[in-house]
Amino acid sequence: MALLEVEDLRVAFGASTAVDGVSFSVDEGKVVGLVGESGCGKSVTSLAIMGLLPKGRGRRTREPVQAAAAEPVDSGLKVAASAPQAVAASGGRGRRGGADVQGRAAFDGTDLLSLSPAAMRRRRGKDLAMVFQDPLSSLNPVVPIGRQITEVLERHRGLKGDKASKEAASLLDRVGIPDPLRRLKEYPHQLSGGMRQRVLIAIAVACAPRLLIADEPTTALDVTIQAQILELLKDLVETEGTALLMITHDLGVVAGICDEVNVLYSGRVVESAPVRELFRKPTHPYTVGLLGSIPRLDLPIHEPLTPIRGSIADVIRWRDGCAFAPRCDKVAAPCVDGEPALVGAVHAHRCVMAEEVA
Amino acid sequence: MSPEQTEPHVPAQRTEEPDLSGAATTPAASPLLEVEDLKVHFPIRRGIVVERTVGHVQAVDGVGLSIDAGGTYGLVGESGCGKTTFGRAVLRLEEPTAGRVRLGGDEVTALKGERLRRFRSKMQMVFQDPLGSLNPRHNVDMLLSEPLKVHGVGSKAERRKLAVETLDAVGLPKSVLERFPHEFSGGQRQRLGIARALMLRPDLIVCDEPVSALDVSIQAQVMNLLDELQDEFGLTYLVIAHDLAVVRHLSDRVGVMYLGKLVEEADSETIYENPRHPYTKALLSAVPQPDPEVEATRERIILKGDLPSPANPPSGCRFRTRCPWAEDICAEVEPEWREAASGHKVACHFDL
Ligand SMILES: Nc1ncnc2c1ncn2[C@@H]1O[C@H](COP(=O)(O)OP(=O)(O)OP(=O)(O)O)[C@@H](O)[C@H]1O
Ligand SMILES: Nc1ncnc2c1ncn2[C@@H]1O[C@H](COP(=O)(O)OP(=O)(O)O)[C@@H](O)[C@H]1O
Ligand code: SF4
Ligand code: SF4
Ligand SMILES: [Mg+2]
Ligand SMILES: [Mg+2]
Numbered sequence: 177m178a179l180l181e182v183e184d185l186r187v188a189f190g191a192s193t194a195v196d197g198v199s200f201s202v203d204e205g206k207v208v209g210l211v212g213e214s215g216c217g218k219s220v221t222s223l224a225i226m227g228l229l230p231k232g233r234g235r236r237t238r239e240p241v242q243a244a245a246a247e248p249v250d251s252g253l254k255v256a257a258s259a260p261q262a263v264a265a266s267g268g269r270g271r272r273g274g275a276d277v278q279g280r281a282a283f284d285g286t287d288l289l290s291l292s293p294a295a296m297r298r299r300r301g302k303d304l305a306m307v308f309q310d311p312l313s314s315l316n317p318v319v320p321i322g323r324q325i326t327e328v329l330e331r332h333r334g335l336k337g338d339k340a341s342k343e344a345a346s347l348l349d350r351v352g353i354p355d356p357l358r359r360l361k362e363y364p365h366q367l368s369g370g371m372r373q374r375v376l377i378a379i380a381v382a383c384a385p386r387l388l389i390a391d392e393p394t395t396a397l398d399v400t401i402q403a404q405i406l407e408l409l410k411d412l413v414e415t416e417g418t419a420l421l422m423i424t425h426d427l428g429v430v431a432g433i434c435d436e437v438n439v440l441y442s443g444r445v446v447e448s449a450p451v452r453e454l455f456r457k458p459t460h461p462y463t464v465g466l467l468g469s470i471p472r473l474d475l476p477i478h479e480p481l482t483p484i485r486g487s488i489a490d491v492i493r494w495r496d497g498c499a500f501a502p503r504c505d506k507v508a509a510p511c512v513d514g515e516p517a518l519v520g521a522v523h524a525h526r527c528v529m530a531e532e533v534a
Numbered sequence: 535m536s537p538e539q540t541e542p543h544v545p546a547q548r549t550e551e552p553d554l555s556g557a558a559t560t561p562a563a564s565p566l567l568e569v570e571d572l573k574v575h576f577p578i579r580r581g582i583v584v585e586r587t588v589g590h591v592q593a594v595d596g597v598g599l600s601i602d603a604g605g606t607y608g609l610v611g612e613s614g615c616g617k618t619t620f621g622r623a624v625l626r627l628e629e630p631t632a633g634r635v636r637l638g639g640d641e642v643t644a645l646k647g648e649r650l651r652r653f654r655s656k657m658q659m660v661f662q663d664p665l666g667s668l669n670p671r672h673n674v675d676m677l678l679s680e681p682l683k684v685h686g687v688g689s690k691a692e693r694r695k696l697a698v699e700t701l702d703a704v705g706l707p708k709s710v711l712e713r714f715p716h717e718f719s720g721g722q723r724q725r726l727g728i729a730r731a732l733m734l735r736p737d738l739i740v741c742d743e744p745v746s747a748l749d750v751s752i753q754a755q756v757m758n759l760l761d762e763l764q765d766e767f768g769l770t771y772l773v774i775a776h777d778l779a780v781v782r783h784l785s786d787r788v789g790v791m792y793l794g795k796l797v798e799e800a801d802s803e804t805i806y807e808n809p810r811h812p813y814t815k816a817l818l819s820a821v822p823q824p825d826p827e828v829e830a831t832r833e834r835i836i837l838k839g840d841l842p843s844p845a846n847p848p849s850g851c852r853f854r855t856r857c858p859w860a861e862d863i864c865a866e867v868e869p870e871w872r873e874a875a876s877g878h879k880v881a882c883h884f885d886l
Contacts, residue, residue, distance in 0.1 A: 213749040214720075354839065368840045369613070375828040398612040398776060400837045407836060425750060429823030430830040452826045467824060469754035471783035474823050477803050478783065483754030487719040 177285070178203045179196060179419045180225070180304075180387055185279035187220050187229065194220040196443035196494060197279075200436075202387065205417040207410075209430045209451075211466075212440035218423045220275070221440075222389045225421075226306050227288060227296035230276040271385055283387065302332040305380035309392035311372035315364040321375050322360030334382040347378040351408055370401035377405070381412060388412070391423040406433055427470060431455060439463050442491050442499040449523040459525040461504045498527070566770045567607075567624070567738055572597045572614070572633035573860035574623045578845060591845045593619040596633070601738075601787070603638075606764070606771040608785030608802065610778055610817070612841055616794045617741040617774040621740040624772065625657050626650060637738060655685050658731035662743035664723035668715040673710040674701075674726060681733050696733065703766060704729045704759060721752035728759065735767060742774045757783060778821050782806050790814045793852040794844055796871065800878040809878045812857045851883070860886060 178201035187195040195217040202208045210218045223229045281288045283304060288296065300306075308314040316324055325347060326340035335343055341360065348356035351374040364372055373393060380388055390409065394402035410433060412418045422434055429435055430451065437454050439447040439462065447460040458464045465484035472479070488501040497512035498504070504511070510528045518526045543788050577592040594616040600606040609617050622628040624635050626642060635642040637656060645653050658681075661667040668677055678697040682688055688696065698708050704725040715723060724744065744760065745753040757780065763769060775781050776862045781788055782802055789799040790813065798811040809815045816835040821828055837856045842848055848855050856866040863883055 178588060183547045288760065370840055399778070399820040400612065400816060401840070402822075403834055403836055406822070407834075426822070427750070427824035428829075431824050432822040432832075455824065455826050466750055469751045470824055471754075471757070471779040472824060473779050473806060473818070473821055474825065474828055477806070481754040481758055481783070483758060484751035485755075487721050487752060488749070489719050 179284060179309065180421070181222075181280070181282040182225065182283070183280040185221060185224060185281060186277070187217070187224050187276075188276045192445055194275075194479050195224065198438075198440070198443070198445055200438050200445065200448065202419045202421055204386065204419050205413060206435045207413055207420040207422055207433050209434035209437040210423045210440055211427065211430055212419065213425060215488055216440040218425075219391055220438060221305065222391050222421065222423055224275070224277050225281045226295070226300060226304065226389060227291065228306075229277060231274045231277075231293075233467045301328055301380075301385070302383045303385055303390065304387040304390065305383070305385040306377050306389040307373070307380050307393045308394050311369065311396070312364060313505040314376055315372060317364055320361050320363055321367070325375070325379055328379055328382045333500075343382075344378075347382055348375070351375070351378045351381075352404060353378075368401075370397050370404065373397060373401075373405055374408070377408060381416075381418075383397045384416060385418065387419045387421065389423070392425070392428065393407060393422075395424070395426070402429075409433065420484060427466060439466075442488070442494070444494060444499070444526065445518060445524075446500065446527070447523075448518075453523045457523070459523070459530045460500075460527045461506050461530075462500050465503075540577055550656045554752070564603060566603040566605075566638055567601040567637040567772070568634075569600065569624060570598045570634040572620065572623055572635065573631040574619050574628055574806070575631045575796075589845050591843075592794045592847060593844055594623060594630075595844075595847075597791070597794075597796055598633075599774060599789055599796065599799065601770055603737075603770055604764070604768060605787065606773055606785045608773045608775065608777060608781035608788045609791060610781045610788065611791035612817075613776065614841055614844065615791045616844070617776075617791055618742050620791070621659065621742050621772060621774050623754040624656070625659055625740060652685065655687075655734040656733065656736050657679070657738045658736040660724075660727050660739060660744050660749055664720065664727040664747070665715055667727055668723065668730070670715055673712055673714050677715070677726065678711075678730055678733050681730065685734060687734070700729045700732050703732065703763060708791075719752075720748050721755060724748060724756050725759065728756075728763070732763065732767065736769070738770045738772065740772045740774065743776070744773065745780060746775065746777060753780070758783065778806075778817060790817065792842060795846050795852060795881065796879075797853065797882070798880045799880075808878075810874055810878065810886060811853075811882050812859050812886060813853050815886070816856075816858075851881075859884065 180202040182201065185195055185198045198221055200208060206242040208402060210221060222499050267498055277289055279289065315321065322341065322344050325344040329335040329340045329343055344360055352373055353359055353371055367375065385514055394405050397405065406429065409420060413420050424430060434451045437451050438445045439460065441462050445464045447454065454463065458467055468482035468485060471481060484503050486503040489500045492501055493514065495515055497514060498516045501507045501511045506529050508529060516526050516528045518524050572594055573596055574594040575592050577587040578589045578591060579585045580588045597620055597719040599607065599721055609620065611617055619628060623630045630643060642653060675694065675697060678700060679693040682693045682696065697711065701708060701710065706722065706725055706729070715726065718726065741760065745756050746765045748756060764771060773781060773784050786800050788802050789796050790811065792813050796813045798805060798809065805814065806818065809818055816837050819833060819835045823832065835858060839856055850866050851864040851869050857864065869881045869883045871879060871881045874885065
């Protein structure tokens with residue numbers, strides 16, 4: 177049994193569906209990727225699994241950083257408080273109204289989606305943890321980073337005082353931050369973007385979670401720093417057997433770190449395969465289009481790019497046909513005749529025109 | 535109104551010089567932009583009652599380069615190395631601390647007042663964040679006409695005609711004229727940003743991270759568009775980006791910047807195939823390739839640490855604190871900017 181099994185996950189905000197029946201699983205010691213363009217539902221999927229989506233109607237969907245800072249220092253809460261910002265930043269634009277979440281996300285057999293908020297809070301940070309794209313808004317700006325780490329250690333591992341500080345320093349050391357004792361006393365703004373991301377990873381791995389969700393963890397970083405962070409994540413997976421759900425739009429990152437890949441389009445998985453399979457035999461026209469859109473250092477210079485036409489705004493509803501049809505070069509009559517199904521097991525695709533694969 | 539004010543500037547470089555040598559297949563290009571030893575230092579001020587300058591951020595610290603008419607020069611480097619500041623100083627959007635900028639032989643750095651304002655129409659900028667660079671309360675018609683109005687170009691009808699032509703060139707229909715920036719997708723906004731830069735038919739466009747805010751499939755559309763427009767309008771580009779694959783794709787010459795200085799410069803092909811500077815090697819080795827087979831065997835040079843502060847750069851070679859090949863001399867002597875091979879410049883003490 178996989179450590180995380182997501183089955184038919186659906187998330188709607190009012191009348192709009194953000195995630196539309198997504199299923200995948202993540203094994204211990206494996207890296208599974210969720211890939212796709214902005215707005216396809218990557219972040220909403222991960223926030224749903226973490227129980228960080230605003231629930232019910234009329235609740236606040238956004239909490240300013242200041243409000244979180246005024247609360248007693250609690251990194252667990254801080255993560256919870258900052259998540260809606262991540263939602264807002266990811267395209268929600270602070271719209272009010274909660275998310276309607278359906279389906280299953282079984283973690284080691286327990287459905288996370290049916291846990292109470294309190295039970296979920298106890299697991300967050302301990303069993304499963306998350307790293308966000310924007311490290312600055314995920315850290316509390318007025319609390320030294322040392323305290324933000326020791327808080328988690330105290331909360332989930334019962335470490336206090338000197339012991340906690342020592343452990344915090346060793347965590348910083350482990351994520352490659354030089355001079356950790358000095359850095360512990362510093363505030364987030366005193367660190368570079370790469371260092372902040374490493375601090376977040378240090379916090380995320382402080383309690384040796386069995387599942388780590390990383391939402392575009394290197395998108396805001398330079399390539400040399402990205403390389404450091406990716407090495408760090410790979411090392412975690414290899415040495416600790418952590419399961420990693422890697423969310424990214426970068427196919428290079430996917431090729432470098434993932435074992436399995438799910439390509440998302442408009443809230444649905446359109447292709448899923450083991451990583452080598454996917455790159456060797458991309459089958460869905462969207463995947464093919466993505467690969468044709470990126471300039472590559474390993475191909476002859478000035479090789480023409482073959483972009484996908486239009487934009488993600490050009491969609492039709494899945495129930496009317498293939499949502500990708502308005503942008504697809506292979507579109508034909510069957511494509512707009514009802515829902516295309518995901519076919520295949522190991523290498524699956526959702527395209528009525530593609531030939532059967534694996 | 536003088537004639538050059540009544541119509542947009544037509545770059546002289548559009549008609550190519552006949553090739554007299556007979557040997558080369560392309561005519562010997564003359565530089566459109568020449569930059570010499572450009573410096574931009576920002577004062578760091580402290581003090582509440584009396585502000586005093588306690589130091590300088592050496593954002594750009596002696597960068598020289600030239601771009602052939604019709605060519606594309608790609609400037610790469612990590613965040614904070616001074617790329618944007620360099621681009622802005624070239625356009626005189628930032629006052630250079632020292633150095634010279636010439637465009638088509640005219641000294642931009644010496645221009646003042648009205649002459650500078652008029653000269654600006656020859657050089658435009660395309661920004662990373664298309665939304666932030668467009669006034670949200672102006673519709674597309676106003677956004678596109680504004681640069682012409684500022685430069686007193688054409689009548690209202692003429693401006694509109696030019697706007698429609700330019701929209702067509704960037705692949706947007708005439709019907710968008712009445713719409714507002716927030717009604718467009720990221721890719722469409724970037725097309726608008728490019729259209730706006732094109733309205734004065736400039737010679738040089740500085741593209742600062744033109745695709746980094748866009749989705750992968752849209753990035754490719756915009757890169758192809760930049761290519762097409764270059765031919766159509768005879769443009770010269772300075773492309774600033776942190777994505778090495780994007781820069782390689784767009785540029786014919788590439789300069790790598792580190793902490794306010796160029797560390798290497800060569801033809802696009804050469805620099806990617808045969809990087810000589812340790813920093814360039816590390817940068818290239820850090821780019822993940824969209825191919826698992828390549829990724830499994832790719833050799834990486836993982837650099838330690840971060841970019842040092844440009845307010846207090848390391849002595850000698852600025853890269854020495856992260857350079858895997860650094861030796862004692864690197865802390866003491868600044869490496870000179872030398873031609874290691876024909877057309878291939880590098881600032882390193884060693885031939886690596
Ligand atoms: N107006 C300013 N006042 C003071 N310092 C500045 C100013 N503008 C830029 N700097 C500093 O100058 C250096 C170079 O900045 P610049 O924006 O040119 O970098 P960049 O290479 O474009 O980075 P990025 O890739 O992040 O856009 C940085 O250290 C920056 O903080
Ligand atoms: N809080 C919210 N309220 C309403 N819609 C939202 C909210 N958060 C996200 N969405 C919408 O859900 C869709 C998926 O968003 P997201 O998962 O953030 O995309 P991405 O794949 O870029 O991470 C988008 O259309 C987005 O606008
Ligand atoms: S189902 Fe049709 S429209 Fe959709 S991806 Fe396949 S060929 Fe294209
Ligand atoms: S001069 Fe020295 S420190 Fe600088 S790049 Fe060359 S070897 Fe490295
Ligand atoms: Mg997202
Ligand atoms: Mg910049």
